[in-house]
Amino acid sequence: MSERFDCKKCNESLYGRKYILVEDSPHCIPCYDCLFANTCQQCKEIIGHNAKELFYENRHYHEHCFRCFRCDRSLADEPFTSQDNGLVCSDCYCNEFSSKCVACDKTVMPGSKMLEYNGSAWHEDCFLCHACEKPIGAKAFIPDKNNYYCVPCYEGRFAPQCSHCKKALTKGGVTYKDEVWHKECFFCTGCKTPLAGQPFTSQGDSPYCIKCFSNLYAKKCAGCNTAITGFGDGKYISFEDRQWHQPCFKCSRCSVSLVGSGFFPDRGQILCTDCNSDD
Secondary structure, rough: OOOOEEEOOOOOOOOOOEEEOOOEEEEEHHHHHHHHHEOOOOOEEEEOOOOOOEEEEEEEHHHOEEEOOOOOOOOOOEEEEOOEEEEEEEHHHHHOOOOEOOOOOEEEOOOOOEEOOEEEEHHHHOOOOOOOOEEOOOOOOEEOOEEEHHHHHEEEHHHOOOOOOOOOOOOOOEEOOEEEEEHHHOOOOOOOEEOOOOOEEEEEEEEEEEEEEEHHEEEEOOOOOOOOOOOOOEEEEEEOOEEEEHHHEEEEOOEEEEOOOOOOOEEEEEEEHHHHHHH
16 A cells, blocks of 8 residues: 655645645645735735745735836836835836926936936936037036026126136126226235225226325325325315324424314414414
């Protein structure tokens, strides 16, 4: 009498039948499917032993059930993602969630190079200079209304030119007598010291620092013999061909201030009323 060879679960003979070993124990196909086969997440049916099974995040699928829940395309050999426990192909996901290029109106695919500015997005190759129509890429650009320019085109079309070097002025400069300069180009005509942010004056159309203007053009105070520049205290007094700083305008004898008072010239001197009366 031959040895028995039965299914571990139902004890039916396996002679002449297909079976599957599980931990060295034979199981007939129906019992194996009932005990060990996974249930498809999509159709909720058993994934039989001879069916192709796909696995994703602890979920099992028949191959034909592994599909995009929006467009129903097979995802067996396609990139996909998961959304609200459903599977979505990359095209459907991008159409719904990815940015669209404002230039070509096509989806900017995840992982592709893109540029974002002021709430809008572009493919890198679609972000063009409005003037030369060449891609700006990751280089600097200048917005003007609804257009964008590469720096060379903007400078050539719109930027004012420095009155000294004749090159474009694209940021912070100095305006003087309706003309513009780079800060480093606006300097004293005499000593060439930069004047941006410093007090200065002019002789004709030429700007000068206070020191150079004082040495070259300023009148001398008859009291202290230093330059009267109009800066600092600023006020001065002029009489005939002489000038004084206001603090220097005082009696030549008693040194009382003559500002706002009567005075008397006496040869090279100026006298207050009292000192003039003494004579």
